[in-house]
Amino acid sequence: MAELASTSEIPKHPTKDEICQSLLAHDASTFFEGKPAVDIPRAAVLIPLFFKNEELYVLLTLRSQHLNTHGGEVAFPGGKQDEGDVDIVKTALREAEEEIGLPQDQVEVISKVVPSIAKYGIVVTPIVGFISEDFVPQPNPDEVECAFSVPLADFLSDENHTLQRGTWQDRPWIMHFFHHPHTTNAGKKIVTWGLTAHMAMVVASMIYKRPPNFETDKGFNWENPTKPAEETYFRFLSRNGYLEPQEGSKL
Numbered sequence: 001m002a003e004l005a006s007t008s009e010i011p012k013h014p015t016k017d018e019i020c021q022s023l024l025a026h027d028a029s030t031f032f033e034g035k036p037a038v039d040i041p042r043a044a045v046l047i048p049l050f051f052k053n054e055e056l057y058v059l060l061t062l063r064s065q066h067l068n069t070h071g072g073e074v075a076f077p078g079g080k081q082d083e084g085d086v087d088i089v090k091t092a093l094r095e096a097e098e099e100i101g102l103p104q105d106q107v108e109v110i111s112k113v114v115p116s117i118a119k120y121g122i123v124v125t126p127i128v129g130f131i132s133e134d135f136v137p138q139p140n141p142d143e144v145e146c147a148f149s150v151p152l153a154d155f156l157s158d159e160n161h162t163l164q165r166g167t168w169q170d171r172p173w174i175m176h177f178f179h180h181p182h183t184t185n186a187g188k189k190i191v192t193w194g195l196t197a198h199m200a201m202v203v204a205s206m207i208y209k210r211p212p213n214f215e216t217d218k219g220f221n222w223e224n225p226t227k228p229a230e231e232t233y234f235r236f237l238s239r240n241g242y243l244e245p246q247e248g249s250k251l
Contacts, residue, residue: 013054014207016130022207023111023128026225031114035233038242041122044092045078046107047203048131049152056207058152058200059131061100062145062190072145072184074192076199077102080122088112092127100147101138107131113202114229116195117236126199148182148190155192155200158213174217176201 014022048059065072077096085091089112093104113126137147154160160179167173177193178200184190192200198220201212205222212222219228237243 014056016051019049019056019207020110022209023113023203026113026206027111028114028125028226028229029112031112031226031229036237036243038237040242042081042088042091043079043118043122043124044081044088044095045076045124045126045199046092046096046102047076047113047126047128047199048096048102048107049128050131050133050135050149052133052149056152057149058155058203059100059135059137059147059149060192060196061137061139061147062184064141064143064145067143073194073196074190075196076126077144078124088125089127092125099140099144101140102131102135106135113199113206114225115233116199116229117232118195121236121240123233124195126203128203145185146182148180150178150180150182152200152204153208154178154180155197155204156208156210156212161214163214171219172217173219174215176214176216 050057050059060074061077063071063073063075077099078092079095081088081091082094085094089109093107093109096102096107097104108130110128110130113128115123115125118124139145139147155178162177162179164175164177165172166175175193176197177191178197180190180192182190201216201220202222202225205211206225210222219232221228234243
């Protein structure tokens with residue numbers, strides 16, 4: 001079990017410069033360098049940050065209920081990489097513009113976060129950027145029911161947090177659920193969980209330089225997020241036939 005921290009350790013008002021320094025210290029732009037070149041579907045999400053009353057907030061979306069995959073779930077704006085995207089950053093920016101009307105030139109991109117493997121075998125790279133506090137989302141109803149924001153530090157707090165234990169890739173896994181005061185169009189409370197919750201926890205830990213106030217599993221390492229990300233990536237490659245397991249490997 002990971003070390004827990006007290007809420008009092010969370011700095012209330014990190015400056016923009018401090019945030020950028022923390023993110024760049026863990027920038028994952030070179031994550032795929034020196035790794036096997038494999039043809040895996042890739043996607044990107046944008047993690048939009050902004051200040052409100054000097055507190056750091058993050059913008060999230062609730063996917064439309066009718067979508068075949070992840071319908072009705074909380075997500076960062078994003079999607080699969082298109083052939084026309086010059087890079088994975090362009091993917092995140094394009095998708096954010098399509099989903100919530102965020103102009104690409106109004107995002108100050110800061111860093112890439114270590115990629116994660118989504119449920120359907122897609123490698124997802126989070127892109128962190130700053131947006132204006134004055135931005136008003138215009139959700140595309142074909143993809144997004146609504147957009148909302150919460151303090152980023154909420155993803156380190158044990159208030160309004162629950163967890164569920166399970167297994168993933170035959171290993172113990174803790175799923176985190178964050179219960180927000182916002183509601184869906186149907187009046188149900190909005191809950192962030194799964195990969196989106198994990199990404200938010202990673203970014204929050206980077207910025208606030210501390211672990212969450214609740215238990216996490218071995219797949220979460222706030223001091224060195226690259227290590228578990230690489231282990232998960234190589235394990236995924238091996239289990240799906242992209243790599244030949246090495247003798248004695250625990251993948």
